[in-house]
Amino acid sequence: MDWETVIGLEVHVQLRTRTKMFCADRTTFGDPPNTNVCPVCLGLPGALPVPNAEAIRLGTQAALALSCIVHQTSVFARKNYFYPDLPKGYQISQFDKPLATGGSVSFDSPERGRMRVGITRLHLEEDAGKLLHDRFPGKTAVDLNRAGIPLAEIVSEPDLRSPARPEPIWSRSGKSWCMPG
């Protein structure tokens, strides 16, 4: 039987903001556990999320750089599941009305020449926290510093045909993500 390799990508890019997606906690990496937390990202009763304008601006820039259509109206939605790294019992993400859809990235492939990879969508969401299974014997520790860090999730069409291709696209653009403008 002949098989064809078909690859689509889902990439989560952290947006370089000073504060989290829905609250004012810092996004610094490597701080002591559970120090960058507040009622909002801890999911305390009565706390409410307020979207980070800078995260939306960066997400919009990324969407434009990927030639996406940025929608006038996009909606945050709740993705429900139970897990100890998810304080609210749902992740705030985007579902049927994402920030942007219908873009593409073009590049030169050594084998196939000029290639175009479709970008299905780019949406914004919050990251979950971190579980540490090896610090305390028989126990799992929860660090919620990362809970609520802004992410852009970028989904591509299944346009790639070789694992050699994803690497140059995403590591090159992914590492820098220096936006035009």
Added chain:
Amino acid sequence: MSRAAGQPGGGAALAAAETGKRLAAAQSLNATLDWSQELLDAEAARVDAMAERGPLDGIPIALKDNIVTVEQPTTCASRILEGYQSPFNATAVERLRGAGALLGIKSNMDEFAMGSSTEHSAFGRVKHPLDPTRVPGGSSGGSAALVAAGVVAASLGSETGGSVRQPASFCGVVGVKPSYGRVSRYGLVAFGSSLDCISVFGRTVEDAGRVLSVISGPDPLDATTVNRPPMPVPQPRQDLRGLTLGLPREYFPADLHQGVAAALTRTIELARELGAEIREVSLPHSAYAVPTYYIIAPAEAAANLARYDGVRYGARRVGAERDIRSLYRATRGEGFGAEVQRRILVGTYVLSAGYYDAYYRKAQRVRSLIADDFRRTFASGVDLLLTPTTPTPAFKAGEKTNDPVAMYLADIFVCPINLAGLPAVSIPAGRSEGLPIGAQLIAPSFDEERLLAAAAALERAIPAEAEVR
């Protein structure tokens, strides 16, 4: 509104002492979940030390126990939050404090605000102040009973589907639900986020209006508050001249309780005497409000209550398997009462893959149609709508606890207004066999001032404590 309800104004310390006495005397109602004389006295000291006298200076105001406070536990009348202490105050609490209100009383409620009788509290039911065998309504039954019993001049409750207007009607007090977005939800424990509104009980329309004016206005911590200045204290009207009141025929069914029908007939007559033009109107989609509400509200509740998992705060129970699933199962299975579990199950079901379009999406469409009916009616020259608040006066305790649908139908005239996001008020409209009956006025969004001004004129004209026949 004087410091201790019904007392001439004195120092806040006097108000605290008097309020403590009244709370002790009303203990049999089971209307409170937490209060202490020490805290009331400390509140009085805080108020008396304020540099300026606020608009609610020394006025005792009770808070429904789903409004978070630093000084006291916030339990939502649930075992799962027993002893939970919030590290922050709700925005409404901060504003009441800033206005000089005397806080320190948390009132009993249906667990997580789910119920219409305040029988679904993990800490026992609240009794009706006029008849202990009856319910005060719900879910804000404790806050309603405290005002009705003369313990406090005003209190905060919350509405998701009528939970302030319905108990206001049952207890014979005023209950005001503002427009969605008028009062910050920051610090109100979420039930149905697209519906939840902090709302106010008062002995009079004026009292309730003064409290609402303090807590209203935009809040950067609640992105759904609307950027309008706080509501000014409404100036009561002397009459209703120039106002057109609509009577939606769907809210006056043939089988309406006779006492309720009689009270409304008299209220309509009085409105006409005050100069209002009365016009019959139709809100056909309101007939579907209860089933629509009981899809949307549980769906939102299922997500909002997912956070009570025993991992970070509140009650924690671990099942026999001692793994993460047994932690969830035991904590939530033992921590939530039956009605809360029922709604989480319904909400999870209507949101699940394959049923989403059939239930949730359809309910959202019907919700838009219900709201369109109101919009169209107000656009046709009707200023306010007048309806009964509830189909019957306060019912007996235990009467509906085994029949959830009968309980849900107690909110038939109030929950359409939550689905439409409109402001509305229930005012006492007389009594039937000694039990209070409420009349409801409904206004277009953000027209609270006109709503309360008209309600005050009617309130003055209605002999609220007189029997109707």
